[in-house]
Amino acid sequence: MLPIQRRSERRFESADVAVVGAGASGSVVSARLAEKGFRVVCIEQGGWSTPADYLSDQPEAELAWVERWNPDPNIRRGTADYPLTGDAEVRPVMFNGVGGGLVQWAAMWQPMLPSDFRTKTLDGVGEDWPISWRDLAGCYNRVARDMSVSGLVGDPALPELSYPNPPMPIGKIGMAAARGMDELGWHWWPGANAIASRRHGHLQACQRRGTCMTGCPENAKATPSLTHWPKALSDGVQLITEARAREIPLDSQGRARGVVYFDKEGMERLQPAQVVVLAANAVGSARLLLLSSSGRFPDGLANSTGLVGRRLMQHPYQTVVAVLADDLESWQGPWGQSIYSLEFAETRPECDFVRGAKWMVMPHGGPMFAVGEHQAAHGDLGFDGLWGEAFHRAVENIFGHSFTWGIQTEDLPEDHNRVVLDPEVTDSSGLPAARVEYELSENTRSMLSFNVSRAVEAAEAAGATETIVSGVWPTGIGHVLGTTPMGDDPDSSVVDRWCRTHDVSNLYVVDGGVFPSGGSANPTATILANALRVADRLIATRRQQEAAAA
Amino acid sequence: MSADSLQRATLAKLADVLIPGSGKMPAASSAGVAGELLNRCLSAAPSLEEPLLALLEAAERCEHSAFARDLATRSPEDFAVLSTVVVGAYYLSEQVRDLIGYPGQVPSPLSIAGEPEYLPMLERVYERHEGYRSAE
Numbered sequence: 004m005l006p007i008q009r010r011s012e013r014r015f016e017s018a019d020v021a022v023v024g025a026g027a028s029g030s031v032v033s034a035r036l037a038e039k040g041f042r043v044v045c046i047e048q049g050g051w052s053t054p055a056d057y058l059s060d061q062p063e064a065e066l067a068w069v070e071r072w073n074p075d076p077n078i079r080r081g082t083a084d085y086p087l088t089g090d091a092e093v094r095p096v097m098f099n100g101v102g103g104g105l106v107q108w109a110a111m112w113q114p115m116l117p118s119d120f121r122t123k124t125l126d127g128v129g130e131d132w133p134i135s136w137r138d139l140a141g142c143y144n145r146v147a148r149d150m151s152v153s154g155l156v157g158d159p160a161l162p163e164l165s166y167p168n169p170p171m172p173i174g175k176i177g178m179a180a181a182r183g184m185d186e187l188g189w190h191w192w193p194g195a196n197a198i199a200s201r202r203h204g205h206l207q208a209c210q211r212r213g214t215c216m217t218g219c220p221e222n223a224k225a226t227p228s229l230t231h232w233p234k235a236l237s238d239g240v241q242l243i244t245e246a247r248a249r250e251i252p253l254d255s256q257g258r259a260r261g262v263v264y265f266d267k268e269g270m271e272r273l274q275p276a277q278v279v280v281l282a283a284n285a286v287g288s289a290r291l292l293l294l295s296s297s298g299r300f301p302d303g304l305a306n307s308t309g310l311v312g313r314r315l316m317q318h319p320y321q322t323v324v325a326v327l328a329d330d331l332e333s334w335q336g337p338w339g340q341s342i343y344s345l346e347f348a349e350t351r352p353e354c355d356f357v358r359g360a361k362w363m364v365m366p367h368g369g370p371m372f373a374v375g376e377h378q379a380a381h382g383d384l385g386f387d388g389l390w391g392e393a394f395h396r397a398v399e400n401i402f403g404h405s406f407t408w409g410i411q412t413e414d415l416p417e418d419h420n421r422v423v424l425d426p427e428v429t430d431s432s433g434l435p436a437a438r439v440e441y442e443l444s445e446n447t448r449s450m451l452s453f454n455v456s457r458a459v460e461a462a463e464a465a466g467a468t469e470t471i472v473s474g475v476w477p478t479g480i481g482h483v484l485g486t487t488p489m490g491d492d493p494d495s496s497v498v499d500r501w502c503r504t505h506d507v508s509n510l511y512v513v514d515g516g517v518f519p520s521g522g523s524a525n526p527t528a529t530i531l532a533n534a535l536r537v538a539d540r541l542i543a544t545r546r547q548q549e550a551a552a553a
Numbered sequence: 554m555s556a557d558s559l560q561r562a563t564l565a566k567l568a569d570v571l572i573p574g575s576g577k578m579p580a581a582s583s584a585g586v587a588g589e590l591l592n593r594c595l596s597a598a599p600s601l602e603e604p605l606l607a608l609l610e611a612a613e614r615c616e617h618s619a620f621a622r623d624l625a626t627r628s629p630e631d632f633a634v635l636s637t638v639v640v641g642a643y644y645l646s647e648q649v650r651d652l653i654g655y656p657g658q659v660p661s662p663l664s665i666a667g668e669p670e671y672l673p674m675l676e677r678v679y680e681r682h683e684g685y686r687s688a689e
């Protein structure tokens with residue numbers, strides 16, 4: 004238990020703001036509002052994770068991924084997890100607990116491009132955001148400071164940003180990949196990561212263990228239990244852990260009364276609040292809104308458009324592993340991005356698809372991961388091609404001699420990609436599971452195929468003697484977006500530009516669900532910047548906020 | 554970990570089908586995958602134990618090479634349990650790690666002092682890039 008937890012025992016009768024979810028966005032909103040004197044109660048279905056819970060500093064680090072620290076809740080099956088059903092082509096992954104996905108994230112820090120906010124105007128697809136890059140610029144820099152981001156400013160492919168720490172070394176893997184990009188004349192830049200390259204804020208300096216995605220044992224990777232919660236708790240936020248929200252009830256005027264949740268003993272409780280903020284991620288918030296149907300909202304709360312749960316986006320992902328003769332020490336961390344490329348992030352007239360992909364170079368982890376990737380890609384080699392002598396040959400070839408280009412694509416918001424309530428399966432509280440329906444579009448397939456071919460070229464230009472191309476990852480990469488899109492028009496969006504639901508005047512959504520379109524950047528920098536922007540707005544308009552009848 | 558000696562002997566034989574000795578590399582059984590390393594592997598990933606014991610029981614009276622091959626085609630999920638245990642335990646062995654030059658995910662303090670080697674390449678990125686697509 005974190006010692007600081009004891010300080011938050013104070014109970015509020017009615018909170019100014021009840022936040023559901025202590026993940027990425029919920030942590031930012033809770034901390035910022037409490038700093039300005041709001042009485043905040045945050046309800047989180049999971050508990051705390053600390054370095055003592057990880058296996059990252061033990062030889063078993065790779066085995067953590069098999070089950071306990073696998074990002075797929077259906078494999079992990081922790082007490083805080085709820086089942087994800089359905090046979091989606093890409094199934095979301097997430098972490099449920101204080102910090103949310105940022106307990107396990109790779110910490111790649113990638114603000115979106117200005118054009119990502121205007122896909123409809125510029126390319127005739129997706130949806131424009133009601134806000135622009137400029138509206139987030141200041142918040143991008145503030146959250147980068149709070150998250151101790153290390154990066155190199157000056158990338159000509161992005162507007163000007165600031166990072167509080169110098170970039171991490173790109174390592175031998177980054178140098179090798181960069182040489183390939185240099186040869187081809189393509190864009191690349193040293194990766195920015197929310198990992199401290201030197202002691203900064205609440206973080207220690209990174210020790211390059213490379214276990215970032217199974218939990219950083221050195222407290223060097225930004226995660227809300229380090230970056231936000233100590234201050235939030237001392238500013239008086241009441242964080243109720245192991246508490247699962249089940250409904251947002253309304254008063255007779257149609258305003259949110261608070262949050263009904265099951266506490267850790269399974270008792271149902273109502274936390275009254277003047278304002279309710281959902282930060283349960285694009286799956287969890289949509290699920291909670293759908294669970295909160297009523298006579299007034301028979302299809303789910305704030306769902307007069309029928310859009311709640313729809314337009315799920317996940318950045319479908321493939322990898323190209325470049326195998327070189329050189330010694331690349333490719334197990335060394337961080338397991339964030341060594342370098343990235345935005346060469347193919349924009350629409351190109353010569354392509355048969357619109358929008359684009361972001362690429363990033365990563366290490367391969369330990370030998371189990373290195374050989375696992377090879378085996379997954381080469382199932383066609385049969386038993387003798389993968390095991391026996393072939394196993395040793397593959398390890399000798401790949402281990403320590405390769406780097407991975409990860410290719411994440413912008414998938415467009417499509418109504419049929421959605422989260423619904425499962426009619427049969429329930430979670431441990433008896434609430435319907437989230438059923439996910441998700442199909443890749445032709446646009447995404449073409450984009451993946453084009454980018455994979457280019458990444459093979461980039462690998463070869465870097466000197467690869469062999470490339471290993473994965474299929475589309477059937478479990479996602481933790482990027483869950485859409486489902487409660489933001490927009491000015493109440494007929495075609497769920498929340499307005501301040502992330503307040505069009506239908507319920509004191510109900511907000513601040514997680515990745517509010518993205519009207521997803522760009523191809525790793526989304527967390529934008530989720531956090533937007534959450535901070537919304538918190539600032541709540542602070543500025545405190546007096547005007549309509550609240551539920553007492 | 555409740556595997557008995559017969560089950561461990563079966564695992565050792567199956568493991569050697571997957572990872573036989575080769576050159577300097579030891580076979581899985583001689584690296585110790587059916588001994589203490591198995592215990593460590595299963596305590597890190599306890600959900601593997603039950604399906605592993607079930608498949609070891611099924612393999613006891615079979616010819617091990619044929620069993621492993623058949624499992625890989627007939628039941629990929631069970632084969633994944635077997636291969637995860639074998640590969641996972643194999644790379645817990647200090648001897649194996651030394652032989653492939655893997656220190657483990659150990660700390661290795663980074664240095665951010667000095668000018669990065671990549672700067673000349675980065676200058677070229679800067680020179681050739683047309684800038685981002687503007688959008689208000």
Ligand SMILES: Cc1cc2nc3c(=O)[nH]c(=O)nc-3n(C[C@H](O)[C@H](O)[C@H](O)COP(=O)(O)OP(=O)(O)OC[C@H]3O[C@@H](n4cnc5c(N)ncnc54)[C@H](O)[C@@H]3O)c2cc1C
Pocket residue numbers: 023024025026027028029046047048049074083096097098099100101102103104105107108109110111112113216246247248249282283284285287288291339480481482483513514515516525526527528530
């Ligand atoms: C393995 C992995 C690697 C990733 N790497 C990167 C990366 O490198 N860069 C990047 O930008 N992004 C990365 N991501 C994505 C990143 O984690 C997410 O973008 C981010 O966490 C989403 O923030 P959020 O606020 O929308 O929701 P989350 O952080 O998912 O938080 C939602 C919280 O709500 C809680 N909750 C849900 N339902 C309820 C309920 N009914 N009652 C109470 N609590 C509830 C959950 O337990 C959870 O804690 C990664 C994700 C994963 C899983």
Ligand code: SF4
Pocket residue numbers: 059198208209210211212213214215216218219220221222223224336337338
């Ligand atoms: S590489 Fe750095 S951030 Fe990642 S786990 Fe190691 S110390 Fe933590």
